Amino acid sequence: MNVQTENLQTPYYYIKENALLYDVKLLENALKENWGNFIMSYSVKTNSLPWLLTWLKKQGFYAEVVSEMEYDLACRLGYKDDEIVYNSPIKDRAVWERILLAGGYVNLDSSRELEWAEELAKTYPSREFKIGLRVNCLLDSLIPGMETSGGKRGRFGYCYENGVLGDAIKRLKGISGVKIAGLHLHTSTQSRTVETFGALAGMAVKIADEYALDLEYVDMGGGYFGGSPDMPSYPDYFGEICSQLKTGFDPKKTKLIVEPGVSLISRATTLVSRVLEVKEVPEGSFIVTDSSRVYLNPMVTRHTYPHHIEYAEGEASSRESRASQWVCGSTCMEHDKLFELIDEPQLIPGDRIVYDRAGGYTMCLAPLFIHYFPAVWIEKEDGSLFQARQEWTNEEYLQKNFW
């Protein structure tokens, strides 16, 4: 147990700056080695912790935003309009215009944005606007035999297969003062395979060729694995992506934009919780902790919670082993049971359970249910501790309420 953190009030998220730096460099080097001309843009929705957003800005990141609120947050934290990548099917028109006027990146995703582009060009007849288009394509058809999306089409972007993308391209090409500068390929997959990203990069080449697009950027989005030793990492993804892109684009002319979210931060983030009580039942024991599913997986999509245990009194070898201990959370929901320890040393109040690679999304996504946001502590590069967020209380909750 780290002496400094021993007395911190649990639960709290913990971010190791060294580990963050490791993944930033891993990404940067993979992009440098494979492409050279790139923009790293961080997916703000993944984790919008103000400390993190400003830290990433210092590392040279742009902000990838999907709402007016995220845009406003990024601006307040120092991002300029030309350091923004704006995605989403429901954009705010004023933000959309401001970013385009400033030379930031906007990837269109709806028919009303095509109208806006016509109106923008009319309003500013002497300007040239560089605009990107989000591509919707069926992944399974790109990698035959690999059921990447289980035949399910994503709901974002303009559909390639039925010609909607082609129509959007034709319409934009017909607007004087508008240039199709980029394609956006972000596609969420459960599998996050390297092959999928290679196929998506190949799709960018194919579309640019088919529609004679002279692209200034290809945006590959996010959705990579990161921080897991048994999974692919940035060098694998960008080796494959860039070898595909090189078949149709020149790195000197066309920028590669990336929008990593959780892959960039999961190695660095953990959630620290404490055992509060042990409840005996005939089948074993319930270990009541101050963590919760709400902080780890509110959508209840996961069944494993990588973790390690820090025993309160040093070695666990002197403790009796228990056949079944169910580690439970602090909410009053019956299903707030996290995992079962089988034939493991008996846990006691004061033991700490540290969830590894936890909080990437949930640090800011956790619902304000029963308890509010936990604190966030940063272990700085020099080993010192910095509190990036205090635990939320009713001070925050009661704001803007009237009774």
Ligand SMILES: Cc1ncc(COP(=O)(O)O)c(C=O)c1O
């Ligand atoms: C457009 C876009 N870019 C980037 C990301 C980040 O994805 P991840 O956190 O999986 O890297 C997302 C997440 O869904 C996204 O929708």
